[in-house]
Amino acid sequence: MAKYRVGLGVSGGIAAYKAVEVMRALQKSGCDVSVAMTRHATEFVQPLTFRALTDKHVIVDDYDPQNPDPIAHINFSQNIDLLLIVPATANIIAKFANGVADDFLSSTYLATTAPVMIAPAMNTTMWDQAATQRNVERLRKDGVHFVLPVEGELACKTVGTGKLEDVENICRQAMALLATCDERGETGEDQSSSNVCDLKGEHFLITVGGTREAIDPVRFISNHSSGKMGFAVAEAAAARGANVTVVAGVTTVDPPANVKVVQGISAEEMHDAVMNELSKASVFIGAAAVADYAPANAADAKIKKEGRDSMTLELKKTPDILADVSRHRHDGLLVIGFAAETNDVIGYARSKMEKKGLDIVVANDITKAGAGFNTDTNIATIILRGGQKEMPLMSKRELADRILDEVVRARTS
Numbered sequence: 001m002a003k004y005r006v007g008l009g010v011s012g013g014i015a016a017y018k019a020v021e022v023m024r025a026l027q028k029s030g031c032d033v034s035v036a037m038t039r040h041a042t043e044f045v046q047p048l049t050f051r052a053l054t055d056k057h058v059i060v061d062d063y064d065p066q067n068p069d070p071i072a073h074i075n076f077s078q079n080i081d082l083l084l085i086v087p088a089t090a091n092i093i094a095k096f097a098n099g100v101a102d103d104f105l106s107s108t109y110l111a112t113t114a115p116v117m118i119a120p121a122m123n124t125t126m127w128d129q130a131a132t133q134r135n136v137e138r139l140r141k142d143g144v145h146f147v148l149p150v151e152g153e154l155a156c157k158t159v160g161t162g163k164l165e166d167v168e169n170i171c172r173q174a175m176a177l178l179a180t181c182d183e184r185g186e187t188g189e190d191q192s193s194s195n196v197c198d199l200k201g202e203h204f205l206i207t208v209g210g211t212r213e214a215i216d217p218v219r220f221i222s223n224h225s226s227g228k229m230g231f232a233v234a235e236a237a238a239a240r241g242a243n244v245t246v247v248a249g250v251t252t253v254d255p256p257a258n259v260k261v262v263q264g265i266s267a268e269e270m271h272d273a274v275m276n277e278l279s280k281a282s283v284f285i286g287a288a289a290v291a292d293y294a295p296a297n298a299a300d301a302k303i304k305k306e307g308r309d310s311m312t313l314e315l316k317k318t319p320d321i322l323a324d325v326s327r328h329r330h331d332g333l334l335v336i337g338f339a340a341e342t343n344d345v346i347g348y349a350r351s352k353m354e355k356k357g358l359d360i361v362v363a364n365d366i367t368k369a370g371a372g373f374n375t376d377t378n379i380a381t382i383i384l385r386g387g388q389k390e391m392p393l394m395s396k397r398e399l400a401d402r403i404l405d406e407v408v409r410a411r412t413s
């Protein structure tokens with residue numbers, strides 16, 4: 001039996017032929033794929049191609065007398081674990097964003113409760129157009145996931161953003177979303193119709209990575225943070241339907257797709273970036289390793305060693321971003337911090353919770369193997385106002401989901 005059921009929607013762009021490769025890759029990953037096409041898509045690829053490879057009728061028009069199912073848009077939409085649109089034209093994005101249901105694919109979007117992932121492909125000007133960007137933003141807010149187009153040479157021979165993301169990347173992201181929803185019991189043959197991701201409507205603001213505090217134009221004070229934990233939380237939240245903004249310091253890994261990234265390299269810059277974004281947030285997570293002190297007077301020019309046998313650096317305290325967010329919190333904002341400790345982990349973490357007014361603290365003992373900086377795993381205790389939960393050695397991504405489970409619990413309790 002296939003692991004997941006994917007509804008693959010193909011709209012009318014030159015990249016429609018790549019949907020065939022996506023379909024094959026999904027099948028190889030154990031998915032049962034059903035295909036729906038817009039009428040314009042059939043100008044680029046014949047439905048017969050998909051039919052031969054899926055052994056299923058390819059639906060273009062509900063009302064086509066050849067269509068074996070008289071209420072196809074309902075049956076198709078209710079029997080999938082994911083609706084994946086490859087490629088998505090500006091037109092289909094506009095229809096989805098506005099609830100227009102004038103053909104099979106747009107009706108399916110309105111009729112499905114499955115998570116939706118969209119991989120757009122179009123000319124750069126069409127992609128950059130305010131109307132398209134507005135529609136994308138609106139769909140993101142509605143909980144739709146995007147595999148954003150990349151830069152490259154387009155069919156019209158221009159170079160710019162608008163090229164369909166690589167087939168492998170689209171499949172990887174689709175499979176990751178399916179796996180996340182599966183863990184949460186939201187996919188599978190025996191599912192009910194309620195398979196909507198559970199963080200839809202939330203807006204996460206997450207600080208990630210280490211900060212860099214300038215001594216002079218060439219030197220700085222920093223730390224070993226990689227950004228892996230913060231990005232794992234960002235990725236997991238986006239996969240569960242949240243809108244995610246990350247304020248990133250220095251990181252050694254790439255940010256996940258589907259999140260907005262704002263830079264804040266020094267503690268001061270990170271603080272300002274967070275305060276700028278805060279009013280939109282419903283959940284704040286301080287996952288960054290923010291320097292507690294920065295040079296009091298960074299030199300404008302490179303400091304020379306000539307004539308100096310020693311050097312004293314005066315440091316001043318940086319703004320405590322997490323504490324400031326908590327102090328300025330608006331109604332409904334959940335504030336979550338991290339505590340990386342080497343001793344009396346729970347004691348220090350609980351005192352952070354009190355001092356900074358936090359709802360949840362994720363505490364870890366960084367001396368334990370598998371729990372430090374730059375690893376892909378972590379061992380943690382999630383400290384709640386009314387108790388705590390031990391998280392044994394697990395991937396940072398898995399821990400991210402356990403933290404997000406507590407966000408969901410906090411909202412429903």
Ligand code: CTP
Nearest residue numbers: 286287288289290291318319320321322337338
């Ligand atoms: N944090 C912050 N801004 C700072 C310092 C820390 O937002 N200037 C956040 C971190 O992102 C993390 C939590 O606060 O969520 C860590 O708490 P903190 O008490 O600052 O930890 P340490 O820096 O380890 O401090 P201490 O030496 O007091 O243990």
